[in-house]
């Protein structure tokens with residue numbers, strides 16, 4: 299095997315990642331993520347599953363028609379309607395790919411598809427041929443490959459390549475494989491499939507046993523040339539292989555893998571933050587590469603070693619993955635240009651109008667808080683992407699509460715040019731009172747399923763970041779809010795979730811919204 303292989307990064311944040319419960323994105327959000335993936339220099343973006351919904355179709359079509367710099371891929375089952383719909387969405391992309399999949403394992407054949415092996419091969423061939431009639435770049439996935447009999451898997455893969463597949467993706471759909479198992483599967487395909495050199499072998503591993511990255515790396519070691527992954531490892535159930543982890547494993551252990559990717563690693567942290575803020579799926583603090591603690595050293599012995607020589611306890615430099623070298627950046631007297639510069643370095647491309655809004659909030663924050671950290675600036679910028687016209691925002695609130703009195707809240711919300719105020723005595727505490735007042739004013743009732751508060755940066759005056767998860771008419775919506783005042787941050791997060799519900803209900807605002 300060549301000593302310096304370039305492994306293709308196939309990002310499926312917008313397709314498999316979006317299948318994380320509650321992580322659905324609207325069109326504008328998908329475009330934002332797709333542009334960030336292009337800036338990150340991924341090779342392929344799986345933009346959606348066009349036949350699944352109008353929202354998915356439009357997202358794939360818009361990304362394919364408007365963005366440049368990566369292959370744009372759309373998913374399809376092995377039937378004509380799916381494949382033609384995928385092509386309809388992809389046809390304006392300079393580099394389109396159709397990805398067809400069909401389950402091959404015994405359990406899927408018997409219980410889900412009720413098809414025998416011959417029928418599976420026949421359908422796979424027909425689907426690949428139809429896709430190849432639309433474009434040259436066709437990927438075939440035998441779904442649940444890791445649980446498929448190896449002889450049959452070799453037969454299906456050979457048939458798909460003969461029919462025109464240029465990439466054969468080997469999914470561990472249910473996260474069942476181990477690294478040794480996945481390595482064996484890929485080696486077997488390379489040894490036993492006579493036409494295997496005509497296609498790129500791809501890995502697609504799920505994380506149900508926490509081994510998605512290790513399994514993908516084992517496949518790469520055995521000769522796979524593409525890895526399918528998502529930002530922050532989001533995806534169906536326990537998620538997919540994490541892009542940032544697999545990329546940095548290859549780069550940091552180049553001595554072992556002799557392989558690299560085209561990824562601009564300094565964009566990893568900004569991209570991770572963007573996806574987290576758009577989907578509402580928080581990154582755990584100790585998450586490898588992009589977690590807030592990934593480069594934090596607590597023990598005295600480690601700190602001493604770090605001061606003497608960072609390589610004693612760090613195998614990567616934080617700045618190499620996009621953490622800012624110096625955390626303390628701006629203060630009360632900083633101007634708009636410095637803010638724009640910092641926001642750009644953190645991965646936020648603000649329009650003039652957005653910058654003005656962020657700058658006003660930055661000044662207000664600088665009045666309340668002495669030190670403004672990168673985390674604060676990222677939080678202010680993220681808020682801007684939520685603040686679209688026609689959405690509810692908090693104008694003012696006042697709450698009286700205590701251990702012996704029922705909370706009483708006066709809240710004013712604004713949407714467009716309308717302001718509404720309610721005064722209520724209600725709730726178990728100030729946050730509950732705030733939520734009830736928001737429901738009253740907006741007329742949207744929800745069930746709160748999760749509520750979390752954490753500090754964005756450090757110190758007593760740190761901003762609070764609140765995430766909420768609410769249920770409305772059977773659908774889960776997430777919201778996020780940031781403020782130095784934790785009750786206000788809670789209200790902002792709750793309102794953010796309500797705004798998402800309103801967007802879904804009002805086609806005038808976002809006709810493309812799918813969930």
Ligand code: KIV
Nearest residue numbers: 399439441442469471
């Ligand atoms: O996990 C899986 O099998 C998939 C396929 C559609 C590739 O996501």
Ligand code: ZN
Nearest residue numbers: 314471502534
């Ligand atoms: Zn998957």
